[in-house]
Amino acid sequence: MTSRQLLIRDILVLLAFAGWALALPHYASEFVTAMALTCLMYIALSSSWGLFCGSTRYLSLATSAFFGVGAYTTAILLGTFGWVETIALGAGIALLLAVVMGAAVLHLRGTYFAVLTFGMTELILHAVTYFEKSVTGTVGRVLTVVPDNSVIYLTVLALAVLAVAVSIWVRRTRFGLALMGIGADEQRAQTLGVNSRLVKIAGFALTAAFAGAVGAAMAVRWTYIDPHTVFNPFIGFQTVLITLIGGVLTLWGPLLAAIIFSVLAESLRLQFPQIYLMSLGLMLILCVLYLPGGLASLRWTTFKQWWYETRDWAKDVKRELSGEKEHDKQRQRRREKESYFV
Protein backbone atom coordinates (compact mmCIF):
# COMPACT_ATOMS: atom_id res chain seq x y z
CA MET A 1 0.00 0.00 0.00
CA THR A 2 1.22 3.48 -0.70
CA SER A 3 1.24 6.02 2.06
CA ARG A 4 -1.79 7.75 0.56
CA GLN A 5 -3.78 4.53 0.59
CA LEU A 6 -2.70 3.95 4.18
CA LEU A 7 -3.91 7.40 5.13
CA ILE A 8 -7.27 6.79 3.50
CA ARG A 9 -7.58 3.42 5.20
CA ASP A 10 -6.74 4.90 8.60
CA ILE A 11 -9.23 7.72 8.20
CA LEU A 12 -11.96 5.34 7.06
CA VAL A 13 -11.36 3.03 10.02
CA LEU A 14 -11.41 6.00 12.36
CA LEU A 15 -14.67 7.29 10.87
CA ALA A 16 -16.24 3.86 11.13
CA PHE A 17 -15.27 3.58 14.80
CA ALA A 18 -16.47 7.10 15.52
CA GLY A 19 -19.81 6.44 13.84
CA TRP A 20 -20.28 3.25 15.78
CA ALA A 21 -19.41 4.95 19.07
CA LEU A 22 -21.75 7.82 18.19
CA ALA A 23 -24.65 5.45 17.63
CA LEU A 24 -23.94 3.30 20.68
CA PRO A 25 -25.83 5.26 23.41
CA HIS A 26 -29.00 5.19 21.30
CA TYR A 27 -29.46 1.47 21.26
CA ALA A 28 -27.27 0.01 24.01
CA SER A 29 -28.04 -0.23 27.73
CA GLU A 30 -26.72 2.27 30.23
CA PHE A 31 -24.13 -0.22 31.46
CA VAL A 32 -22.68 -0.68 28.00
CA THR A 33 -22.61 3.08 27.47
CA ALA A 34 -20.71 3.55 30.72
CA MET A 35 -18.28 0.89 29.59
CA ALA A 36 -17.87 2.62 26.24
CA LEU A 37 -17.14 5.86 28.06
CA THR A 38 -14.29 4.28 30.05
CA CYS A 39 -13.07 2.73 26.86
CA LEU A 40 -13.08 6.07 25.02
CA MET A 41 -11.25 7.70 27.91
CA TYR A 42 -8.48 5.12 27.72
CA ILE A 43 -8.36 5.37 23.94
CA ALA A 44 -7.76 9.09 24.21
CA LEU A 45 -5.19 8.69 26.99
CA SER A 46 -3.25 5.82 25.46
CA SER A 47 -3.26 7.11 21.90
CA SER A 48 -1.89 10.44 23.00
CA TRP A 49 0.59 8.72 25.31
CA GLY A 50 1.84 6.51 22.50
CA LEU A 51 2.21 9.55 20.29
CA PHE A 52 5.07 10.91 22.37
CA CYS A 53 6.27 8.13 24.64
CA GLY A 54 5.94 5.35 22.10
CA SER A 55 7.95 6.97 19.37
CA THR A 56 10.62 8.59 21.55
CA ARG A 57 10.77 5.73 24.09
CA TYR A 58 10.55 8.20 26.97
CA LEU A 59 8.52 6.26 29.49
CA SER A 60 6.34 8.87 31.17
CA LEU A 61 4.33 7.92 34.25
CA ALA A 62 3.02 11.45 34.68
CA THR A 63 -0.28 10.90 32.87
CA SER A 64 -2.18 10.83 36.13
CA ALA A 65 -0.66 14.18 37.12
CA PHE A 66 -2.04 15.85 34.00
CA PHE A 67 -5.31 13.98 34.35
CA GLY A 68 -5.65 15.18 37.93
CA VAL A 69 -4.77 18.74 37.05
CA GLY A 70 -7.48 18.72 34.39
CA ALA A 71 -9.99 17.29 36.86
CA TYR A 72 -9.18 19.95 39.44
CA THR A 73 -9.56 22.67 36.83
CA THR A 74 -13.10 21.48 36.23
CA ALA A 75 -13.79 21.27 39.94
CA ILE A 76 -12.72 24.85 40.51
CA LEU A 77 -13.79 26.60 37.31
CA LEU A 78 -16.88 24.82 36.00
CA GLY A 79 -19.28 27.19 37.76
CA THR A 80 -17.72 30.34 36.31
CA PHE A 81 -16.90 29.13 32.80
CA GLY A 82 -18.83 27.14 30.22
CA TRP A 83 -18.26 23.44 29.55
CA VAL A 84 -16.06 23.76 26.47
CA GLU A 85 -14.02 26.60 27.94
CA THR A 86 -13.39 24.58 31.10
CA ILE A 87 -12.07 21.66 29.12
CA ALA A 88 -9.89 23.91 27.02
CA LEU A 89 -8.57 25.48 30.22
CA GLY A 90 -7.89 22.05 31.71
CA ALA A 91 -5.89 21.11 28.63
CA GLY A 92 -4.10 24.47 28.72
CA ILE A 93 -3.07 24.21 32.36
CA ALA A 94 -1.87 20.64 31.90
CA LEU A 95 0.09 21.82 28.86
CA LEU A 96 1.76 24.58 30.85
CA LEU A 97 2.64 22.15 33.61
CA ALA A 98 4.09 19.76 31.04
CA VAL A 99 6.24 22.49 29.52
CA VAL A 100 7.69 23.38 32.93
CA MET A 101 8.11 19.74 33.93
CA GLY A 102 9.51 18.78 30.54
CA ALA A 103 12.07 21.56 30.59
CA ALA A 104 13.25 20.25 33.95
CA VAL A 105 13.31 16.49 33.37
CA LEU A 106 13.46 15.72 29.66
CA HIS A 107 17.25 15.76 29.56
CA LEU A 108 17.23 12.57 31.64
CA ARG A 109 16.79 9.28 29.87
CA GLY A 110 15.38 5.84 30.46
CA THR A 111 14.67 4.73 33.99
CA TYR A 112 15.63 8.08 35.49
CA PHE A 113 12.92 9.76 33.46
CA ALA A 114 10.29 7.17 34.36
CA VAL A 115 11.08 7.34 38.06
CA LEU A 116 11.24 11.11 38.07
CA THR A 117 7.88 11.55 36.35
CA PHE A 118 6.39 9.14 38.87
CA GLY A 119 7.95 11.13 41.70
CA MET A 120 6.62 14.39 40.27
CA THR A 121 3.12 12.94 40.11
CA GLU A 122 3.28 11.90 43.73
CA LEU A 123 4.70 15.28 44.67
CA ILE A 124 1.80 17.05 42.99
CA LEU A 125 -0.66 14.66 44.64
CA HIS A 126 0.73 15.31 48.11
CA ALA A 127 1.05 19.04 47.47
CA VAL A 128 -2.60 19.29 46.42
CA THR A 129 -3.71 17.19 49.39
CA TYR A 130 -1.74 19.39 51.76
CA PHE A 131 -3.03 22.58 50.13
CA GLU A 132 -6.64 21.44 50.33
CA LYS A 133 -6.26 20.36 53.92
CA SER A 134 -4.52 23.43 55.25
CA VAL A 135 -5.72 26.29 53.04
CA THR A 136 -9.22 25.45 51.87
CA GLY A 137 -9.89 23.19 54.85
CA THR A 138 -11.50 20.39 52.85
CA VAL A 139 -10.35 17.04 51.58
CA GLY A 140 -12.43 16.83 48.44
CA ARG A 141 -14.71 18.96 46.36
CA VAL A 142 -18.30 18.35 45.33
CA LEU A 143 -19.33 19.24 41.81
CA THR A 144 -22.78 20.77 41.86
CA VAL A 145 -23.30 21.86 38.27
CA VAL A 146 -22.91 18.76 36.16
CA PRO A 147 -23.65 18.56 32.44
CA ASP A 148 -25.84 15.86 30.98
CA ASN A 149 -24.44 12.34 30.57
CA SER A 150 -24.75 12.48 26.81
CA VAL A 151 -22.74 15.70 26.74
CA ILE A 152 -19.92 14.00 28.66
CA TYR A 153 -20.05 11.02 26.33
CA LEU A 154 -19.86 13.19 23.23
CA THR A 155 -17.01 15.24 24.66
CA VAL A 156 -14.90 12.21 25.52
CA LEU A 157 -15.72 10.69 22.14
CA ALA A 158 -14.59 13.87 20.42
CA LEU A 159 -11.37 13.84 22.44
CA ALA A 160 -10.70 10.19 21.57
CA VAL A 161 -11.29 10.80 17.87
CA LEU A 162 -9.12 13.89 18.05
CA ALA A 163 -6.33 11.94 19.77
CA VAL A 164 -6.31 9.23 17.11
CA ALA A 165 -6.62 11.80 14.32
CA VAL A 166 -3.70 13.78 15.72
CA SER A 167 -1.57 10.64 15.89
CA ILE A 168 -2.47 9.82 12.28
CA TRP A 169 -1.51 13.33 11.31
CA VAL A 170 1.66 13.65 13.39
CA ARG A 171 3.07 10.44 11.91
CA ARG A 172 3.05 12.10 8.52
CA THR A 173 4.77 15.33 9.52
CA ARG A 174 8.38 16.36 10.09
CA PHE A 175 7.58 16.63 13.79
CA GLY A 176 6.53 12.98 13.95
CA LEU A 177 9.64 11.91 12.08
CA ALA A 178 11.75 13.93 14.50
CA LEU A 179 10.10 12.12 17.42
CA MET A 180 10.82 8.77 15.79
CA GLY A 181 14.40 9.86 15.17
CA ILE A 182 14.86 10.76 18.83
CA GLY A 183 13.53 7.34 19.80
CA ALA A 184 15.91 5.54 17.46
CA ASP A 185 19.06 7.48 18.32
CA GLU A 186 18.86 10.84 19.94
CA GLN A 187 22.42 11.97 19.27
CA ARG A 188 22.19 11.08 15.61
CA ALA A 189 18.90 12.95 15.34
CA GLN A 190 20.58 15.99 16.85
CA THR A 191 23.43 15.72 14.41
CA LEU A 192 20.95 15.61 11.56
CA GLY A 193 19.50 18.93 12.66
CA VAL A 194 16.63 18.04 14.96
CA ASN A 195 16.25 20.45 17.85
CA SER A 196 15.62 17.54 20.17
CA ARG A 197 14.96 19.61 23.27
CA LEU A 198 12.21 21.63 21.65
CA VAL A 199 10.68 18.62 19.89
CA LYS A 200 10.61 16.61 23.10
CA ILE A 201 8.99 19.40 25.10
CA ALA A 202 6.41 19.95 22.37
CA GLY A 203 5.60 16.25 22.21
CA PHE A 204 5.36 15.94 25.97
CA ALA A 205 3.10 19.00 26.13
CA LEU A 206 0.82 17.59 23.43
CA THR A 207 0.41 14.35 25.38
CA ALA A 208 -0.25 16.31 28.54
CA ALA A 209 -2.87 18.53 26.88
CA PHE A 210 -4.89 15.45 25.93
CA ALA A 211 -4.57 13.95 29.39
CA GLY A 212 -5.64 17.27 30.93
CA ALA A 213 -8.65 17.58 28.66
CA VAL A 214 -9.73 14.00 29.36
CA GLY A 215 -9.32 14.61 33.08
CA ALA A 216 -11.40 17.78 32.86
CA ALA A 217 -14.15 15.94 31.01
CA MET A 218 -14.16 12.84 33.20
CA ALA A 219 -14.11 14.77 36.49
CA VAL A 220 -17.85 15.41 36.32
CA ARG A 221 -18.51 11.67 36.24
CA TRP A 222 -17.42 11.33 39.85
CA THR A 223 -19.30 14.38 41.20
CA TYR A 224 -17.08 14.14 44.29
CA ILE A 225 -13.40 14.74 43.73
CA ASP A 226 -10.48 14.24 46.07
CA PRO A 227 -6.78 14.17 45.23
CA HIS A 228 -6.41 10.44 45.73
CA THR A 229 -9.01 9.52 43.12
CA VAL A 230 -8.00 11.92 40.37
CA PHE A 231 -4.24 11.78 40.87
CA ASN A 232 -4.42 8.02 41.25
CA PRO A 233 -1.14 6.69 39.79
CA PHE A 234 -3.14 3.74 38.58
CA ILE A 235 -4.59 5.89 35.78
CA GLY A 236 -1.08 6.50 34.55
CA PHE A 237 -0.08 2.84 34.94
CA GLN A 238 -3.11 1.61 33.10
CA THR A 239 -2.50 4.00 30.23
CA VAL A 240 1.03 2.70 29.92
CA LEU A 241 -0.20 -0.89 30.18
CA ILE A 242 -2.81 -0.45 27.49
CA THR A 243 -0.41 1.21 25.13
CA LEU A 244 2.31 -1.36 25.69
CA ILE A 245 0.01 -4.33 25.38
CA GLY A 246 -1.60 -2.88 22.30
CA GLY A 247 1.71 -1.92 20.75
CA VAL A 248 3.41 1.41 21.34
CA LEU A 249 4.40 2.10 17.78
CA THR A 250 1.12 1.17 16.17
CA LEU A 251 -1.89 3.35 15.57
CA TRP A 252 -4.64 0.85 16.27
CA GLY A 253 -2.95 -1.23 18.95
CA PRO A 254 -3.84 1.10 21.83
CA LEU A 255 -7.43 1.29 20.61
CA LEU A 256 -7.71 -2.47 20.42
CA ALA A 257 -6.16 -2.95 23.85
CA ALA A 258 -8.36 -0.23 25.36
CA ILE A 259 -11.48 -2.05 24.18
CA ILE A 260 -10.24 -5.38 25.56
CA PHE A 261 -9.29 -3.76 28.84
CA SER A 262 -12.53 -1.92 29.42
CA VAL A 263 -14.54 -5.08 28.76
CA LEU A 264 -12.28 -7.03 31.09
CA ALA A 265 -12.36 -4.28 33.69
CA GLU A 266 -16.11 -3.83 33.75
CA SER A 267 -16.87 -7.53 33.78
CA LEU A 268 -14.34 -8.53 36.44
CA ARG A 269 -13.71 -5.47 38.55
CA LEU A 270 -16.87 -5.48 40.60
CA GLN A 271 -16.91 -9.15 41.54
CA PHE A 272 -13.21 -9.96 41.59
CA PRO A 273 -11.15 -6.78 41.69
CA GLN A 274 -7.96 -8.61 42.67
CA ILE A 275 -8.29 -11.16 39.91
CA TYR A 276 -8.73 -8.35 37.42
CA LEU A 277 -5.54 -6.65 38.59
CA MET A 278 -3.67 -9.94 38.72
CA SER A 279 -4.61 -10.76 35.16
CA LEU A 280 -3.52 -7.25 34.23
CA GLY A 281 -0.09 -7.87 35.71
CA LEU A 282 0.21 -11.29 34.14
CA MET A 283 -0.82 -9.95 30.74
CA LEU A 284 1.75 -7.20 30.98
CA ILE A 285 4.55 -9.64 31.83
CA LEU A 286 3.58 -12.09 29.11
CA CYS A 287 3.24 -9.30 26.60
CA VAL A 288 6.64 -7.80 27.35
CA LEU A 289 8.29 -11.23 27.27
CA TYR A 290 6.64 -12.82 24.28
CA LEU A 291 5.09 -10.02 22.26
CA PRO A 292 7.27 -6.93 22.62
CA GLY A 293 5.59 -5.28 19.63
CA GLY A 294 2.17 -5.46 21.26
CA LEU A 295 -1.10 -7.05 20.23
CA ALA A 296 -1.18 -5.11 16.99
CA SER A 297 2.06 -6.79 15.91
CA LEU A 298 0.40 -10.20 16.19
CA ARG A 299 0.54 -11.96 12.83
CA TRP A 300 0.13 -15.49 11.67
CA THR A 301 3.92 -15.85 11.64
CA THR A 302 4.07 -14.93 15.33
CA PHE A 303 2.08 -18.04 16.20
CA LYS A 304 4.33 -20.09 13.96
CA GLN A 305 7.38 -18.64 15.67
CA TRP A 306 5.98 -19.57 19.10
CA TRP A 307 5.20 -23.06 17.86
CA TYR A 308 8.75 -23.54 16.56
CA GLU A 309 10.24 -22.21 19.79
CA THR A 310 8.12 -24.53 21.92
CA ARG A 311 8.98 -27.46 19.69
CA ASP A 312 12.70 -26.77 19.87
CA TRP A 313 12.50 -26.39 23.60
CA ALA A 314 10.59 -29.67 23.95
CA LYS A 315 13.16 -31.43 21.77
CA ASP A 316 15.95 -30.05 23.89
CA VAL A 317 14.30 -31.23 27.09
CA LYS A 318 13.73 -34.64 25.57
CA ARG A 319 17.38 -34.92 24.58
CA GLU A 320 18.47 -33.84 28.00
CA LEU A 321 16.20 -36.36 29.72
CA SER A 322 17.08 -39.29 27.49
CA GLY A 323 20.75 -38.79 28.36
CA GLU A 324 21.74 -38.22 24.76
CA LYS A 325 23.22 -34.84 25.53
CA GLU A 326 25.55 -36.27 28.13
CA HIS A 327 26.47 -38.99 25.67
CA ASP A 328 27.30 -36.43 23.01
CA LYS A 329 29.44 -34.51 25.41
CA GLN A 330 31.43 -37.61 26.32
CA ARG A 331 31.91 -38.44 22.67
CA GLN A 332 33.14 -34.90 22.06
CA ARG A 333 35.57 -35.16 24.94
CA ARG A 334 36.94 -38.46 23.71
CA ARG A 335 37.42 -37.06 20.23
CA GLU A 336 39.30 -34.08 21.63
CA LYS A 337 41.60 -36.36 23.56
CA GLU A 338 42.32 -38.46 20.48
CA SER A 339 43.07 -35.47 18.34
CA TYR A 340 45.46 -34.32 21.04
CA PHE A 341 47.42 -37.56 20.83
CA VAL A 342 47.58 -37.40 17.08
Added chain:
Amino acid sequence: MSVTAWLELIVSGLITGGIYALVALGLNLQYGLMRILNIAHGEFLMVGAYLTWLVQTQFGVSPLLMVPVAFIVLMALGVVVHFLCFRRLTATSPNLDIFEARGLMVAFGLMFLVQNFVSWVWGGDLRGYDYLTEPVKMGEVQFAANKLLLFLLALLFAGALIVLMRLTLLGKGVRALMQSPIGAQLMGIDTKKLHPLMFGIGLGLSGIAGALLSMAYTITPYMGQPYTVTALIVITLGGFGSMGGALFGGLLLGVIEALGMHYTNPSLKALLSYAVFITVLLLRPEGLFTRKSRKA
Protein backbone atom coordinates in the same frame (compact mmCIF):
# COMPACT_ATOMS: atom_id res chain seq x y z
CA MET B 1 14.30 21.79 72.70
CA SER B 2 16.19 19.72 75.21
CA VAL B 3 19.03 17.35 74.48
CA THR B 4 16.87 14.31 75.31
CA ALA B 5 14.18 15.34 72.86
CA TRP B 6 16.79 15.87 70.17
CA LEU B 7 18.31 12.50 70.88
CA GLU B 8 14.94 10.81 70.77
CA LEU B 9 14.10 12.46 67.48
CA ILE B 10 17.36 11.54 65.81
CA VAL B 11 17.33 7.97 67.07
CA SER B 12 13.75 7.45 65.89
CA GLY B 13 14.86 8.81 62.52
CA LEU B 14 17.76 6.38 62.49
CA ILE B 15 15.44 3.47 63.30
CA THR B 16 13.22 4.10 60.28
CA GLY B 17 16.36 4.88 58.30
CA GLY B 18 17.80 1.44 59.08
CA ILE B 19 14.83 -0.26 57.45
CA TYR B 20 15.01 2.10 54.48
CA ALA B 21 18.66 1.21 54.08
CA LEU B 22 17.98 -2.52 54.14
CA VAL B 23 15.24 -2.26 51.52
CA ALA B 24 17.33 0.06 49.41
CA LEU B 25 20.36 -2.24 49.52
CA GLY B 26 18.40 -5.07 47.92
CA LEU B 27 16.97 -2.83 45.24
CA ASN B 28 20.35 -1.29 44.60
CA LEU B 29 21.95 -4.70 44.16
CA GLN B 30 19.42 -5.56 41.48
CA TYR B 31 19.64 -2.25 39.71
CA GLY B 32 23.37 -1.80 39.99
CA LEU B 33 24.18 -5.28 38.79
CA MET B 34 21.46 -6.14 36.30
CA ARG B 35 19.81 -2.83 35.45
CA ILE B 36 16.51 -4.22 36.68
CA LEU B 37 14.63 -1.45 38.44
CA ASN B 38 12.45 -3.74 40.47
CA ILE B 39 9.36 -1.66 41.26
CA ALA B 40 7.89 -4.80 42.84
CA HIS B 41 10.58 -4.82 45.52
CA GLY B 42 8.24 -3.48 48.21
CA GLU B 43 5.72 -6.15 47.28
CA PHE B 44 8.21 -8.85 48.12
CA LEU B 45 8.88 -7.10 51.41
CA MET B 46 5.17 -7.39 52.06
CA VAL B 47 5.28 -11.09 51.23
CA GLY B 48 8.06 -11.50 53.80
CA ALA B 49 5.97 -9.67 56.37
CA TYR B 50 2.89 -11.81 55.67
CA LEU B 51 4.94 -14.98 55.86
CA THR B 52 6.24 -14.01 59.28
CA TRP B 53 2.80 -12.96 60.47
CA LEU B 54 1.22 -16.17 59.21
CA VAL B 55 3.71 -18.49 60.85
CA GLN B 56 3.75 -16.46 64.05
CA THR B 57 -0.03 -16.43 64.48
CA GLN B 58 -0.65 -19.98 63.25
CA PHE B 59 2.18 -21.89 64.90
CA GLY B 60 3.50 -19.42 67.43
CA VAL B 61 7.02 -19.47 66.02
CA SER B 62 9.15 -16.57 67.18
CA PRO B 63 9.45 -13.89 64.48
CA LEU B 64 13.15 -13.82 65.09
CA LEU B 65 13.41 -17.38 63.81
CA MET B 66 11.40 -16.38 60.78
CA VAL B 67 14.01 -13.88 59.64
CA PRO B 68 16.34 -16.45 58.04
CA VAL B 69 13.33 -18.44 56.78
CA ALA B 70 11.95 -15.35 55.06
CA PHE B 71 15.36 -14.75 53.52
CA ILE B 72 15.59 -18.26 52.11
CA VAL B 73 12.00 -18.41 50.85
CA LEU B 74 12.22 -15.02 49.17
CA MET B 75 15.61 -15.84 47.72
CA ALA B 76 14.21 -19.00 46.17
CA LEU B 77 11.30 -16.98 44.86
CA GLY B 78 13.73 -14.48 43.40
CA VAL B 79 15.70 -17.16 41.58
CA VAL B 80 12.45 -18.54 40.15
CA VAL B 81 11.25 -15.09 39.08
CA HIS B 82 14.58 -14.40 37.46
CA PHE B 83 14.46 -17.73 35.67
CA LEU B 84 10.93 -17.18 34.39
CA CYS B 85 11.08 -13.51 33.43
CA PHE B 86 14.42 -11.82 33.30
CA ARG B 87 16.45 -14.62 31.73
CA ARG B 88 14.33 -14.47 28.61
CA LEU B 89 14.33 -10.70 28.69
CA THR B 90 18.14 -10.59 28.71
CA ALA B 91 18.23 -12.99 25.80
CA THR B 92 15.72 -11.12 23.63
CA SER B 93 16.52 -7.46 24.30
CA PRO B 94 18.67 -5.87 21.61
CA ASN B 95 20.37 -3.37 23.94
CA LEU B 96 20.61 -2.28 27.55
CA ASP B 97 18.24 0.69 27.18
CA ILE B 98 15.46 -1.49 25.88
CA PHE B 99 16.21 -4.12 28.50
CA GLU B 100 15.85 -1.50 31.20
CA ALA B 101 12.52 -0.26 29.91
CA ARG B 102 11.14 -3.77 29.48
CA GLY B 103 12.47 -4.85 32.85
CA LEU B 104 10.65 -1.94 34.45
CA MET B 105 7.44 -3.04 32.77
CA VAL B 106 7.85 -6.64 33.90
CA ALA B 107 8.45 -5.37 37.42
CA PHE B 108 5.22 -3.37 37.21
CA GLY B 109 3.43 -6.53 36.17
CA LEU B 110 4.96 -8.40 39.11
CA MET B 111 3.84 -5.63 41.42
CA PHE B 112 0.21 -5.96 40.34
CA LEU B 113 0.41 -9.72 40.46
CA VAL B 114 1.96 -10.10 43.91
CA GLN B 115 0.06 -7.31 45.61
CA ASN B 116 -3.31 -8.48 44.44
CA PHE B 117 -2.53 -12.10 45.05
CA VAL B 118 -1.87 -11.38 48.71
CA SER B 119 -4.90 -9.13 48.95
CA TRP B 120 -7.02 -11.84 47.31
CA VAL B 121 -5.83 -14.57 49.66
CA TRP B 122 -5.74 -12.71 52.99
CA GLY B 123 -7.96 -9.69 52.34
CA GLY B 124 -7.11 -6.04 52.70
CA ASP B 125 -7.38 -5.78 56.51
CA LEU B 126 -4.67 -4.55 58.81
CA ARG B 127 -2.82 -7.41 60.47
CA GLY B 128 -0.28 -7.60 63.21
CA TYR B 129 0.90 -9.29 66.37
CA ASP B 130 2.58 -8.21 69.58
CA TYR B 131 6.25 -8.85 69.99
CA LEU B 132 8.52 -7.22 72.57
CA THR B 133 6.31 -4.19 72.98
CA GLU B 134 7.63 -3.11 76.41
CA PRO B 135 9.76 0.05 76.34
CA VAL B 136 13.46 0.04 77.08
CA LYS B 137 14.91 2.87 79.12
CA MET B 138 18.34 4.18 78.26
CA GLY B 139 19.25 7.05 80.54
CA GLU B 140 16.34 9.43 80.14
CA VAL B 141 15.21 8.39 76.70
CA GLN B 142 13.08 5.34 76.09
CA PHE B 143 12.26 3.30 72.99
CA ALA B 144 10.09 0.32 72.19
CA ALA B 145 12.22 -2.81 72.39
CA ASN B 146 10.99 -4.21 69.09
CA LYS B 147 12.00 -1.08 67.22
CA LEU B 148 15.48 -1.14 68.70
CA LEU B 149 15.83 -4.81 67.79
CA LEU B 150 14.61 -3.96 64.31
CA PHE B 151 17.21 -1.26 63.94
CA LEU B 152 20.06 -3.43 65.18
CA LEU B 153 19.14 -6.36 62.95
CA ALA B 154 18.66 -4.11 59.93
CA LEU B 155 22.10 -2.63 60.48
CA LEU B 156 23.54 -6.10 61.01
CA PHE B 157 22.20 -7.45 57.74
CA ALA B 158 23.09 -4.32 55.81
CA GLY B 159 26.59 -4.56 57.24
CA ALA B 160 26.77 -8.24 56.38
CA LEU B 161 25.91 -7.53 52.77
CA ILE B 162 28.51 -4.81 52.54
CA VAL B 163 31.15 -7.08 54.06
CA LEU B 164 30.15 -9.80 51.63
CA MET B 165 30.58 -7.41 48.74
CA ARG B 166 33.89 -6.02 49.98
CA LEU B 167 35.76 -9.05 51.24
CA THR B 168 34.69 -12.22 49.45
CA LEU B 169 35.49 -13.43 45.98
CA LEU B 170 31.78 -13.52 45.21
CA GLY B 171 31.47 -9.86 46.14
CA LYS B 172 34.50 -9.04 44.04
CA GLY B 173 32.86 -10.72 41.06
CA VAL B 174 29.67 -8.73 41.61
CA ARG B 175 31.55 -5.47 41.89
CA ALA B 176 33.51 -6.29 38.75
CA LEU B 177 30.28 -6.97 36.89
CA MET B 178 28.89 -3.63 38.04
CA GLN B 179 31.99 -1.84 36.84
CA SER B 180 32.19 -3.39 33.42
CA PRO B 181 29.91 -6.29 32.45
CA ILE B 182 31.86 -7.23 29.35
CA GLY B 183 35.24 -6.98 31.01
CA ALA B 184 34.10 -9.15 33.90
CA GLN B 185 32.66 -11.74 31.54
CA LEU B 186 35.96 -11.88 29.67
CA MET B 187 37.70 -12.56 32.99
CA GLY B 188 35.55 -15.64 33.41
CA ILE B 189 32.79 -14.40 35.72
CA ASP B 190 29.67 -16.39 35.01
CA THR B 191 26.72 -14.00 34.68
CA LYS B 192 24.31 -16.87 34.17
CA LYS B 193 24.93 -17.98 37.75
CA LEU B 194 25.64 -14.66 39.38
CA HIS B 195 22.60 -12.76 38.08
CA PRO B 196 19.92 -15.12 39.44
CA LEU B 197 21.83 -15.46 42.69
CA MET B 198 22.11 -11.72 43.21
CA PHE B 199 18.51 -11.13 42.20
CA GLY B 200 17.58 -13.75 44.77
CA ILE B 201 19.75 -12.14 47.46
CA GLY B 202 18.13 -8.77 46.70
CA LEU B 203 14.68 -10.22 47.21
CA GLY B 204 15.89 -12.13 50.24
CA LEU B 205 16.96 -8.84 51.82
CA SER B 206 13.52 -7.40 51.19
CA GLY B 207 12.11 -10.55 52.84
CA ILE B 208 14.26 -9.87 55.91
CA ALA B 209 13.10 -6.27 55.96
CA GLY B 210 9.49 -7.46 55.79
CA ALA B 211 9.96 -9.95 58.60
CA LEU B 212 11.55 -7.26 60.74
CA LEU B 213 8.86 -4.70 59.93
CA SER B 214 6.07 -7.06 60.89
CA MET B 215 7.49 -7.16 64.45
CA ALA B 216 6.85 -3.49 65.05
CA TYR B 217 4.21 -2.31 62.60
CA THR B 218 0.86 -3.49 61.31
CA ILE B 219 0.87 -4.94 57.83
CA THR B 220 -1.45 -4.65 54.82
CA PRO B 221 -1.17 -5.86 51.22
CA TYR B 222 -0.56 -2.26 50.19
CA MET B 223 2.33 -1.52 52.54
CA GLY B 224 4.97 -2.28 49.91
CA GLN B 225 4.65 0.61 47.54
CA PRO B 226 5.74 3.41 49.89
CA TYR B 227 8.84 1.38 50.77
CA THR B 228 9.69 0.90 47.10
CA VAL B 229 9.43 4.63 46.56
CA THR B 230 11.51 5.36 49.63
CA ALA B 231 14.09 2.83 48.51
CA LEU B 232 14.25 4.57 45.14
CA ILE B 233 14.79 7.87 46.89
CA VAL B 234 17.51 6.33 49.03
CA ILE B 235 19.41 4.83 46.14
CA THR B 236 19.17 8.11 44.30
CA LEU B 237 20.63 9.82 47.35
CA GLY B 238 23.39 7.26 47.67
CA GLY B 239 24.01 6.79 43.97
CA PHE B 240 22.80 3.92 41.81
CA GLY B 241 24.94 0.88 42.41
CA SER B 242 26.76 2.13 45.51
CA MET B 243 26.25 -0.05 48.60
CA GLY B 244 27.77 2.23 51.21
CA GLY B 245 25.86 5.11 49.68
CA ALA B 246 22.58 3.24 50.06
CA LEU B 247 23.23 2.50 53.73
CA PHE B 248 24.21 6.05 54.48
CA GLY B 249 21.42 7.50 52.30
CA GLY B 250 18.84 5.40 54.10
CA LEU B 251 19.91 6.58 57.53
CA LEU B 252 20.10 10.16 56.28
CA LEU B 253 16.61 10.06 54.79
CA GLY B 254 15.23 8.63 58.03
CA VAL B 255 16.74 11.49 60.03
CA ILE B 256 15.66 14.13 57.48
CA GLU B 257 12.11 12.80 57.63
CA ALA B 258 12.05 12.72 61.42
CA LEU B 259 13.41 16.26 61.71
CA GLY B 260 11.22 17.60 58.93
CA MET B 261 8.12 16.08 60.45
CA HIS B 262 8.95 17.54 63.82
CA TYR B 263 9.46 21.04 62.47
CA THR B 264 6.59 21.17 60.02
CA ASN B 265 3.80 18.66 60.26
CA PRO B 266 3.37 14.91 59.82
CA SER B 267 1.18 15.12 56.73
CA LEU B 268 4.11 16.74 54.96
CA LYS B 269 6.26 13.61 55.31
CA ALA B 270 5.59 12.27 51.82
CA LEU B 271 5.90 15.73 50.31
CA LEU B 272 9.24 16.17 52.00
CA SER B 273 10.73 12.92 50.78
CA TYR B 274 9.57 13.51 47.22
CA ALA B 275 10.98 17.01 47.30
CA VAL B 276 14.34 15.66 48.45
CA PHE B 277 14.17 12.99 45.77
CA ILE B 278 13.42 15.33 42.89
CA THR B 279 15.95 17.91 43.97
CA VAL B 280 18.70 15.31 44.19
CA LEU B 281 17.74 13.68 40.91
CA LEU B 282 17.72 17.00 39.10
CA LEU B 283 20.85 18.45 40.62
CA ARG B 284 23.04 15.40 41.22
CA PRO B 285 21.66 12.42 39.32
CA GLU B 286 24.81 10.44 40.09
CA GLY B 287 24.12 10.53 43.85
CA LEU B 288 25.33 12.64 46.72
CA PHE B 289 28.38 10.62 47.68
CA THR B 290 29.86 9.51 44.39
CA ARG B 291 32.90 11.38 43.25
CA LYS B 292 33.31 10.13 39.71
CA SER B 293 30.63 11.52 37.43
CA ARG B 294 28.57 9.10 35.41
CA LYS B 295 26.21 10.41 32.80
CA ALA B 296 22.58 9.69 33.58
